[in-house]
Structure formats: C-alpha cells, structure tokens
Amino acid sequence: MTQPIDTSIYAAVTEAIRSEAKRILSEGQVSAIVGYAVARRKGSAQPIVISDAADVSKLIFTPACVNNLSVYLTKAKKEIPKNGKIGIVVKGCDLKALVGLMGESQLKREDLFLIGVPCAGVLGSVLQPDTELTSDTIASKCRECGERLPQGCDFVPSVTLPATPEQEQIYAAEIARLEALTPAERWAYWKEQFSKCIKCYACRQVCPFCFCEQCLCDRNKPQMVETTPRPAGNFAWHVIRAMHLAGRCAGCAECERVCPMDIPLNLLNRKMAKELKELYDYEAGFEVNDKGPLASYDDKDDQSFIK
Amino acid sequence: MQKFISQQNLNTLLDKLIAEGKRVVAPRMNAGTVLYEPLTAAAELVTDQLPRRSGKEAFFPLCEDIMSYRKEGQQVTLTDIDPARFPETVLVGVRPCDAAAIPVLDAVFSWDYKDEFFLERRRKTTIVGLACTQADDACFCSAVGLSPGEPKGADLFLTPVEGGGYSCETHSDKGEALINNHKDLFAETNGEKALPLAQPQTEAFDLQKVKAWLDEHFENPAWDSIATRCVGCGACAFVCPACHCFDIVDEGTEKSGKRRKNWDACGFWKFTHHASGHNPRDQQPKRYRNRIMHKFKYYDDKFGQTLCTGCGRCIRLCPVGIDIAGIIQEIEKQVKVKVE
Numbered sequence: 001m002t003q004p005i006d007t008s009i010y011a012a013v014t015e016a017i018r019s020e021a022k023r024i025l026s027e028g029q030v031s032a033i034v035g036y037a038v039a040r041r042k043g044s045a046q047p048i049v050i051s052d053a054a055d056v057s058k059l060i061f062t063p064a065c066v067n068n069l070s071v072y073l074t075k076a077k078k079e080i081p082k083n084g085k086i087g088i089v090v091k092g093c094d095l096k097a098l099v100g101l102m103g104e105s106q107l108k109r110e111d112l113f114l115i116g117v118p119c120a121g122v123l124g125s126v127l128q129p130d131t132e133l134t135s136d137t138i139a140s141k142c143r144e145c146g147e148r149l150p151q152g153c154d155f156v157p158s159v160t161l162p163a164t165p166e167q168e169q170i171y172a173a174e175i176a177r178l179e180a181l182t183p184a185e186r187w188a189y190w191k192e193q194f195s196k197c198i199k200c201y202a203c204r205q206v207c208p209f210c211f212c213e214q215c216l217c218d219r220n221k222p223q224m225v226e227t228t229p230r231p232a233g234n235f236a237w238h239v240i241r242a243m244h245l246a247g248r249c250a251g252c253a254e255c256e257r258v259c260p261m262d263i264p265l266n267l268l269n270r271k272m273a274k275e276l277k278e279l280y281d282y283e284a285g286f287e288v289n290d291k292g293p294l295a296s297y298d299d300k301d302d303q304s305f306i307k
Numbered sequence: 308m309q310k311f312i313s314q315q316n317l318n319t320l321l322d323k324l325i326a327e328g329k330r331v332v333a334p335r336m337n338a339g340t341v342l343y344e345p346l347t348a349a350a351e352l353v354t355d356q357l358p359r360r361s362g363k364e365a366f367f368p369l370c371e372d373i374m375s376y377r378k379e380g381q382q383v384t385l386t387d388i389d390p391a392r393f394p395e396t397v398l399v400g401v402r403p404c405d406a407a408a409i410p411v412l413d414a415v416f417s418w419d420y421k422d423e424f425f426l427e428r429r430r431k432t433t434i435v436g437l438a439c440t441q442a443d444d445a446c447f448c449s450a451v452g453l454s455p456g457e458p459k460g461a462d463l464f465l466t467p468v469e470g471g472g473y474s475c476e477t478h479s480d481k482g483e484a485l486i487n488n489h490k491d492l493f494a495e496t497n498g499e500k501a502l503p504l505a506q507p508q509t510e511a512f513d514l515q516k517v518k519a520w521l522d523e524h525f526e527n528p529a530w531d532s533i534a535t536r537c538v539g540c541g542a543c544a545f546v547c548p549a550c551h552c553f554d555i556v557d558e559g560t561e562k563s564g565k566r567r568k569n570w571d572a573c574g575f576w577k578f579t580h581h582a583s584g585h586n587p588r589d590q591q592p593k594r595y596r597n598r599i600m601h602k603f604k605y606y607d608d609k610f611g612q613t614l615c616t617g618c619g620r621c622i623r624l625c626p627v628g629i630d631i632a633g634i635i636q637e638i639e640k641q642v643k644v645k646v647e
Contacts, residue, residue, distance in 0.1 A: 039628050040636075041444045046628030047536045067627060071538065079535045079591050127623045128443060192338045198360070198369055200572070202540035206626045218577055226558055228370050228567050258626035260359060260542045262340045 003135040005063075006162035007120050013061045016157030017089060017115055024087055025053040030113045033087035034072050034080070036065040043130030047072065049080060061089070063133040066122045067206075068094045068252040073107055074211040087113040091122070092147030096250035096284045097208040103289045104248070106211060116153030118161050121145070125257065135167055141253040141266070143167040151286045171270045178267070190235070196261035197234040199227065203255035203265055204241065209248045216240065242268035247276050247294040250284040308483055310493040312465070313472040320492050321349035324397050332365045333399040334358045343398070343405075354400055354437065354467075361548030361618065362405040363412060365398045366428040367570075369545075373424065374566040376559070390427035397485070399435040404448045404618035406436040406460035408548035414610045415551055424568070433481040436461030437473075442505035445619030447632045450512045453616055455505040468499035507617070512635050514603065514613055516642045521604040525596075529641070533634055534595030536627045541572030543598065543621035543629070549614045552578075573597045599634060 017035065024030045037048035037058040045064040049072070050056065069088055072080045080086075090098060095116065101107045121142035123131055131137050148161050178186055204210045204217075217225045217237055225240065226233030241255075249269040256266035276282045279302045282293040312320070324331050325346060334341050335351040341358045343365060377384045409429075416425040439446075439455035448454060458464035462482035465473035474496060477483045486493050544550040554571040558564055571578060574595065579588045588594045606614035615631070622630045 040630050040633040041622070044628060046630075049535060072536070077538070077591075079531075126628075130444075196338060196340055196342070198541075198545045198570070200541035200545045201575070202538075202542045202626050205538040205540040220556075223558070227556060228558055228569050230370055254626070258540075258542070258624075260546055260624045262338075262359075 001135075003165045005121055005133040005135065005138055005164065007063055007133050009118060009120065009159040009162065010061050010063070012159050013117055013157045014059070016155075016159075017059050017061060017117070018056045020115060020155045020157075021050070021056040021059055021087065022053050024113055025051070025056065029085060030087040031084040032081065033059070033089070033113075033115075034069045035059045035087075035089040035115070036061060036067070036069075039129075041129055044126065045129070059089070061117055063121065063123050063131075064126050064129045065089075065091075065117075066126055066139070066254075066257060068097055068208060068254045070094050070097045070101065070208045071206055071254070073098070073112070074101065074208055075106065075213070076211040082111075085111055085113055087115055089115045089117060090150055090153070091117050091119045092145065092150045093141060093250065093252045095150040095153070095286060096147070097252055099286055099288055100248055100250050100284060100292075101208060101211075103292065104209075109288070114150070114153035114155070116150035116156040118149050118157060118159055119145075120148065120162055120164060135165055138167070139253065139257070140170040141251060144169050144171060147286070171267065174264070174267055175271055175274060178271075190238075191231065193263050194234040194238055195231065196263055197229055197238070198261060199229040199234070199237070200260060202258040202260060206254040206258050207245070208250070208252070208254075209245055210241075238263075238265065238268065242272055245269055246272040247280075247282065247292040249273065308475075308477040308486060309496050310475045310477075310486055311468070311472060311496050311499055312475055312493050316492040317465075317473065318349035318352070320489055321346065321352065321397075321399060323489065325349070328394070330394040330396040331399060332362075332396060343401075352400060355441070357402055357439075357618070357620075358405075359620070359624075360546050361408065361620070362398055362401045362434075363408060363548050363551070365396060365432060366409070366425050367412065367416075367551060367553075370567055370569045371424060372565045373555070373568050375564070376566070377563045378561065388424075390423050393424075393428050393431055396428065396432040397435060398432055400437045401434055401461065402437060402439055402618070403453055403455060403457040403459070403461075404439075404446075404616040405548045406434055407448075407453050407457060407616045408618075409434065409460040411549050411606075411610075411612065411614060411616070412551055414612075418609075433485050434460060434462045435482075435485070436464040438464070438466040438501070439505040440467060440502050442507045443619070443623075444508055445622040445630075445632075446505065446507040446617065447509035447619060448617035449507045450509040450632060450635075451514065451613055451615055451617040452511070455507070456501075466504075467502045469502060470499070472499070474499050474501060509617075509632050509636075513639060513642075514607075517635055517638050518604050518607055520638050520642050521600055525600070529637075530592040530596045533599075533637075534592040534629065537574065537591045537595045537629055538627055539574050539576055539591050539594065540626060541570070541574055542624050542626065543631075544572035544574060545570055546620040546624055548616055548618055548620075549602070573601070595629070599631070602631075603635070 032051040036045045039046040121138045124139040225236045253266040280293040331346045334353045341356045375386045416422040462479040464476045552571045580586045602614040
C-alpha cells in the first residue's frame with residue numbers, strides 16, 4: 001500500500017542551509033559551497049557550486065536532491081577548485097562516503113565545512129522529478145537507512161525528523177532471493193542484466209570511490225579489460241568494480257540511480273557489504289578508519305577459506 | 308498513399324515479417340527496460356513508452372565487428388565482414404525524434420567516407436514511424452523544428468486514431484512496398500480521427516541566433532558554469548539518437564581477434580587524449596562545450612541542420628541534471644541581452 005512520506009521539514013531545512021551558507025561564505029570560513037539548486041524541469045534539482053554569498057538563495061533541499069555531492073571533492077573532479085576550506089551539503093549516506101574518503105587520505109576533515117541534512121528520504125529515480133515522495137517512489141537505500149541525521153557535522157538544521165513508515169527492505173529481500181538461486185540461475189540473472197550495459201561509465205563517474213587517476217578499464221597498453229560493450233567485457237567491468245569497492249562502498253547507491261540501463265548495481269555492493277559485516281563485523285559509518293577491513297590483517301580474521 | 312491498419316493487423320504484419328525471416332526491430336522490454344531490439348513475436352511490441360536508447364542502433368550498433376584476424380605460424384589471415392550478410396530489417400514504432408535523426412546520420416555516414424556498414428543496413432531497412440501522444444517536460448522536439456506528428460525519416464508513418472489502430476501515410480517507395488506486399492492487412496481510410504498528439508511545452512529555439520552566439524563564443528566563462536558539474540560519463544551521447552562518434556579497437560590475443568567499432572562519447576576524458584599524453588580538452592567544461600558546439604554549430608556548418616532532435620533522453624538521464632534545452636534557452640537569453 002502506498003504511504004506518503006512526510007517531507008514538510010525540507011522547507012525549514014532549505015532555509016537553514018541558506019542562512020548558514022550565507023554566514024560561512026560572508027565570514028570567509030569557506031571558499032565555496034557544493035549544494036543543490038533548482039533546475040528547469042518541474043520539481044528537479046541539480047548540483048551547484050557557489051562561491052558568492054549573494055547566490056545562497058539558489059540552494060535548496062527537496063526529495064529530488066538525490067546526488068551524492070562528495071564525488072565533487074575527490075581528486076578525480078579537477079574542475080572543482082580545492083583551495084581552502086569547502087562547504088558541502090550532505091545527507092547521512094553522503095557523509096559516509098566523505099568519511100570513507102578521509103580514511104583513504106583523500107580528504108581532510110579540517111578542509112571541510114559539513115552542512116548535514118536531516119533527511120526523510122529522496123526519490124529513487126529523477127527521470128520524472130515532479131514525483132511525490134511516497135513509500136513507492138522513495139529510493140531503495142532510504143528504506144534501509146538508519147542514518148537520517150548525519151553525525152559530526154559543523155552544522156545541522158534543528159528540525160524534528162518525522163516518523164517514517166515501516167518499509168519493505170528491497171535490497172535485503174532481493175539479495176536473499178538471489179542467494180537462494182543456483183549458481184546457473186544467478187549467472188543467467190546477471191547475464192541478462194549486464195547484457196544491457198552500454199559502457200557509458202556513469203556508474204564509475206558518479207562514484208566517490210572511483211577516484212583512480214586512470215581506471216584500469218581505460219588502459220590500453222596493455223588492455224586489461226575488454227572495453228567493448230559485450231558480455232565478457234561487461235561482466236569483467238562490473239565484477240571488478242564490485243570487488244574494488246568491497247569494504248569501501250558507503251552505500252549511496254548513486255551507481256544504480258544513474259545507470260541509464262536500470263542495472264541494479266547496488267545489489268552487488270550490498271552483497272559485498274553483507275559479506276564484510278559477516279566476516280569482519282565491518283560496515284560503513286561515521287567513524288574515520290585509517291584501514292578498511294580488506295586493507296588490514298588481524299589474526300582473528302576469518303580463515304575458513306584456507307583448506 | 309493513405310491507409311488504415313488495426314492494431315491486430317499490425318501485429319499480424321509484424322509476425323508475418325518475422326516468419327519471412329526479416330529482422331523486426333521495435334520497442335520491447337528487456338529486463339525491465341524498453342529498448343529497440345529484434346522482436347521474436349509482435350506481442351512483445353511496446354508502444355506506450357519512449358525506448359531508453361534511440362533507434363540509431365539498427366544501423367549503427369553499440370558494438371560491431373568490422374574485421375577479424377588469425378595468425379598461424381607466419382601466416383596472417385585478415386577476414387572482412389561482408390555487409391551482404393546484414394538481414395532485411397523493418398524498424399517499427401520509431402518515435403519522430405528518433406526517425407528524424409536517421410537522415411541526420413545518413414549525411415555523416417555517406418559524406419566523404421562511405422560507411423558501408425551503416426549504409427548497407429540503412430539500404431535494407433524500412434522505417435515505420437509512430438506519432439507521439441505523450442510528452443514530458445524533458446521533451447523538446449517542437450523546439451528544434453520537429454513535432455510529435457513529424458514523419459521525417461520514416462518510410463511509413465503511423466498515427467494512432469480514436470477507437471484503436473493507426474492511420475498510415477507512406478513517405479517513400481519502401482513504405483509503399485511494405486503496404487503493397489501486405490495489402491490484405493491494410494484498409495482504405497474512412498475518416499478516422501487521429502488521437503490528440505503530444506504537446507511538448509518547450510518554446511521553439513531560434514537556432515540561427517543560437518548558432519550565431521556559438522560562432523563567437525568558443526571561449527566564454529559560461530561554459531564553466533554550464534558544465535563544471537559534468538562528471539564525464541557517456542550517458543548523454545549513448546542515449547542520443549543523433550550522436551555518432553565511434554572508436555575502433557582491436558580485441559583478442561596475438562593469435563586471433565576482432566577489430567571492432569564501438570560507440571564513443573566526447574564527454575570521456577580519453578576521447579581527445581593524444582598518444583603523447585597531451586589532451587587539448589583537458590577539463591570537463593571543454594568536453595561538454597564540444598557536445599553543444601557539435602550539435603548546434605559544427606554539424607550545422609557542415610550539413611546545414613541541427614544535430615539534435617529534442618528527444619530529451621540526455622536531460623532525463625544525465626546523472627547530474629545537465630539540461631541541454633535549458634542551456635540553449637540560456638544562450639538565447641544571452642543573444643537577446645546583446646541585441647537589447
């Protein structure tokens with residue numbers, strides 16, 4: 001049954017973001033702020049970088065503010081100047097990515113001014129941004145979100161988060177369904193999904209953790225992965241990406257949202273996250289860890305794979 | 308020639324074509340996504356959604372082999388792909404924005420180098436267009452001189468009519484032949500009333516003025532504000548009905564392999580990356596500028612028309628909400644400001 005999601009706090013959140021942005025820009029605390037702005041299509045939003053206090057009225061927060069803006073702070077996005085302290089608007093899920101980037105020595109906490117957003121959820125798809133946020137249209141990641149209030153930010157609007165209805169956990173259910181299949185059936189499922197891949201690399205380009213200066217998949221001397229959008233190369237690409245993100249992925253699900261071919265990429269990442277939880281009791285959170293679970297060794301680590 | 312065909316007879320037509328061994332490519336559902344793909348039965352046809360990718364791949368596939376090689380001892384054998392093997396194709400249910408892009412591609416692929424792969428597929432394909440009855444606020448065909456009822460590019464154009472079925476209008480010999488070869492499935496028109504067509508809300512662009520601004524503003528701070536947020540993926544180019552850049556790659560082992568032609572996109576950093584290491588488009592706004600320049604200036608300079616048919620796919624699918632129609636509107640405003 002479709003249930004409405006109460007997003008009435010977003011107007012107050014928008015106001016609070018604007019006034020704080022104005023304060024920190026005019027006081028010179030930050031050189032720029034990465035946030036969300038209204039776009040042309042009804043109900044739509046887009047990332048924006050502002051450096052002038054006169055532009056703060058452009059900033060918004062709505063259910064269409066789906067992007068994980070932390071991607072803009074990585075070294076892969078050279079166009080965003082990284083001079084001085086930068087402000088950034090973050091939802092809880094986005095903040096986990098920033099925390100991960102700090103753990104990987106990509107960002108320093110003192111170079112950031114974190115504007116945390118109390119979040120009741122965002123849309124799963126903005127193909128049609130003028131869509132009401134309900135239990136049907138909410139992003140799958142938001143159904144499983146336990147971090148509606150980002151922690152450790154420099155500023156969080158003081159609003160009371162509304163109670164959210166109990167919702168079906170789509171990823172958990174889908175992973176359970178796939179795990180129950182035989183390997184041949186699972187192979188058939190992913191083969192069909194990956195057959196749609198067009199190698200546009202939108203999944204890679206929006207990923208905060210895909211900051212490699214040169215992606216292995218872009219190399220041609222020698223070629224490491226078949227670049228052609230055909231079954232072998234598509235499979236290699238998505239499996240390599242899932243493995244490279246294991247223990248790093250913060251679960252923002254941007255790869256899945258932006259896939260123009262609707263490939264459920266976050267299922268791979270959620271499955272990896274589940275394995276890491278079981279094996280190392282690790283999950284992405286708000287604590288900066290210098291070493292991720294797959295970048296460190298402990299003699300208590302699971303060794304059952306050694307036969 | 309004007310005729311009428313019922314939905315049932317259209318399905319019968321498609322099933323007959325499939326039975327005759329023709330490749331019938333039309334919008335169908337593939338793992339939850341509507342794409343132009345070969346049908347195995349007419350029942351798979353989806354007519355109420357714009358496919359996620361365009362119809363260009365019926366002629367210009369995402370990936371195709373153009374040659375293969377084999378080395379045995381000192382003997383190297385190169386084998387060409389014989390375009391004669393491409394099957395006779397009927398491309399059905401093509402939206403006006405997708406159909407109108409096909410003549411745009413024709414110009415490029417038959418300009419100085421004749422691309423035999425594209426042209427042979429094109430020669431063997433009959434295009435059945437379908438008028439649009441639905442538009443969203445990303446649609447802007449009417450802003451680039453087209454419309455939801457525009458038959459440009461179609462051999463046979465279908466318009467849905469009240470009470471079901473389609474009025475059919477032929478626009479080429481291929482379209483006439485399709486009707487003449489299956490006369491029993493088409494009826495004479497009998498005053499059927501077309502369903503109300505879609506009404507895209509974006510106002511018509513003054514493309515000449517836009518081009519005049521682009522002619523003068525290769526270097527302009529506007530490009531930074533437009534595209535600093537571009538993340539450099541190829542989604543916009545790959546879903547575009549008119550984008551046609553490709554890359555040639557050799558894939559295989561030293562013993563054997565294929566030379567392949569794959570879609571490429573000017574948004575990729577690698578697109579202009581020289582072997583020397585130099586990249587003339589070293590920042591994302593320069594890459595995105597090329598997308599606008601190619602669509603609204605370079606292509607026009609060379610072929611006298613615009614390389615955009617207003618399907619809106621790039622707007623809906625851009626990961627960061629870059630809106631080509633909004634950008635053109637902003638450029639128009641700049642032009643007006645300058646004039647005033």
